[in-house]
Amino acid sequence: MSETVDTRGTRAKLIDVAERLFAEFGVESVSLRTVGIEAGQRNNSAAQYHFGSKDGLITAIIEVRSADVDARRARLVAALRASAAPPTVPQLIDLLVVPLVETITASGERTWYLRFLANVMDHPMLDAPWRPRSDGADAAGPPDPPGLRYMHRELRRLLPGLPDAEFERRLRWQGMTAFRLLADYERQRATTDAAPPAEQVVADLNAMLTALLQAPHPAA
Known part of the structure; x- marks a missing residue:
């Protein structure tokens, strides 16, 4: 024992x-x-x-830290499913942003997870940690989060005018932007007293990512 x-x-x-x-x-x-x-x-x-290996250690960190993130995201998805109205693009973006911001602010202690993710997001063994995997259960890395699958599917439904390649590119840019900026926010909270409140960060980032996903496209 x-x-x-x-x-x-x-x-x-x-x-x-x-x-x-x-x-x-x-x-x-x-x-x-x-x-x-x-x-x-x-x-x-x-x-x-x-x-x-180092890859195994990276995967272990994500599996441990993402458990609470995935659970929080699942509760947000359940609330959207229970609503009589269909989800909007900003509500779906909150599925990505809100649980991540809460990892920075919930404990009141210094955190490292978003800066860690920002540094490993381009690691060759790791699928993008902000989106569902497309290559099945045998792919490297942690399990495919169902909350992100829901976000991806509903965003695709709400943005039918975007060609598939354009939609995938914007989804990738959405995740890259969120992770990089939230890593900077985490660093700011750890090093200065001038960091904005979490609510402002969520609102600003949501507005930015909504504009990115809904920007006009010639094919539409």
Whole structure:
């Protein structure tokens, strides 16, 4: 029993430290050995032992951190489904933005997750973390979040005039914009007292992403 608890504690410590280091210095600049040393492990190969590789560690961080995000997103989806009115584009964008902003503000403590995601979003082993996977359950990375599948499907229904390639491009830009800007907001909250309130960040980002998705297209 104690061995299992110790193992879980070690994994959690390695995940916390790796998330911070990847957020601060980038994925390529941080080795598994460095993660083990910074986590206070006497065995410098501890991260490799627990996660197998840097890709495995990245996936573990996302799986742990995304659990609350996916649960919150599922509750927002349930509220939209329960409404008599169909969802609007801004409401669907909130499915992406609101749970992410809450990871920064909910605990009142310093966070690293959005900066971590911004640094790993272009990692070759990882599908874009803001959208559902299109290549099936065997793809690398964490499971396909159902809340994002719902967002993707409903946005496609609301924007029928966009060609598929244009819709996919705008969806990608939406995610890239959200992650980069929220990473900057997370950094701002950690380093200054001048960060705007979360409600303003959500409203401003939503307005920006709504304009991006609904911008006229010649094919329409």
